[in-house]
Amino acid sequence: MHQFEWQRAVIKVGSALIAPDGQQCSARYLLAIARFITASKEQGKEVILVSSGSVAAGRSSVPIHHPPSIAEKQAMASIGQMQMMANWSRFFDFPCAQLLLTYDDLHSRTRYVNIKNTLRELLNHQALPIVNENDTVAVNELKVGDNDNLAAYTALIAQADTLIICSDVDGLYDQDPRKNPHANLIPEVTCVDESIFALAGGAGTKLGTGGMHTKLQAAQKCTQSGIQTLIVNGQKGAVFDHLLEGKVLGTRFTPVASRENARRQWLKHTLKSGGKIVIDSGAKTAILSKGASLLPSGIVDVIGQFNSGDAVTIEYQNNALAKGLALYNSSDLNNIKGMRSCKIESILGYTFGEAVVHRDDMVLL
């Protein structure tokens, strides 16, 4: 069996674990997951939770005898979200932070940058970010629609190395195990292709959304970006004891590219540069020799018009040295170029911290 190693994980917990039988929130399955999160954090690892269950948890507070309308589901979600957060919070001594996201938020550059910065800051402060879809504002085409894909997007934004999907089934089987009791568990998948998608059926219960299909979509997105993905049974405490010992009881999807390489390729080749930042020799040394972020004090000139979150080329004397994601738009950068970082807030009225291009978002050319 492969030794399971990780440093920053997104853990996705499905509705059937939060509110088993659709009956309010329960600690039944969450205790083992919470213990795993606490033990992992004590080992210096970083965890982001993506928790479903707001609709399932709020269901009993909106009693109806017909299939719920969208508005009724949204009412359930807004009641259940509070209960779900309170349910998680009581397991931890560190703060829990709520992030409610929609598809729009993930695809708007400025919001994407804000989500990323917030996650980074929460992890720096030892808090546990708990993400869910903002069900009350998003319908149909505005939604990610399922938390498996939302968890994959979160893993990409957070630059996690691992996605752990906790469901009510032991992993990926060669057929839906609810329909065929002779189905076999697949312990390892090296490529999520059509033949793997062909094995997936829909949700197992009326609480779940997407079933195995959306879990495979999540695994495909992540493994292509170098993020290993696990599907495990969150109803079995032993799964988490084994994970702490580096053993996976479930299905492991191995990355098809190294994380570094996938990100480098994406930054270097996929993202079009929106402009240029010209730097001085001090900044050049800091970036090339010290692995530093780019600070405003090292900027001599800003060329072109770009938004916060756009890719930019970092140049020294007409040589492109690096490419990275700008935290500030070009007009704000023009106002803070050459300044010390402590001046950013007083000049712009806001700050994302001392860097203008963070080292994590930079690739040397």
Ligand SMILES: Nc1ncnc2c1ncn2[C@@H]1O[C@H](COP(=O)(O)OP(=O)(O)O)[C@@H](O)[C@H]1O
């Ligand atoms: N090939 C398969 N292997 C495992 N489970 C499958 C497969 N096809 C469909 N499923 C179903 O997917 C369900 C898990 O998805 P879902 O109900 O959406 O749960 P969750 O709330 O954890 O997201 C399982 O209970 C199982 O019935």
Ligand SMILES: N[C@@H](CCC(=O)OP(=O)(O)O)C(=O)O
């Ligand atoms: N955002 C929804 C969850 C949607 C969803 O994907 O649920 P699940 O398949 O149980 O992970 C909720 O909180 O009820």
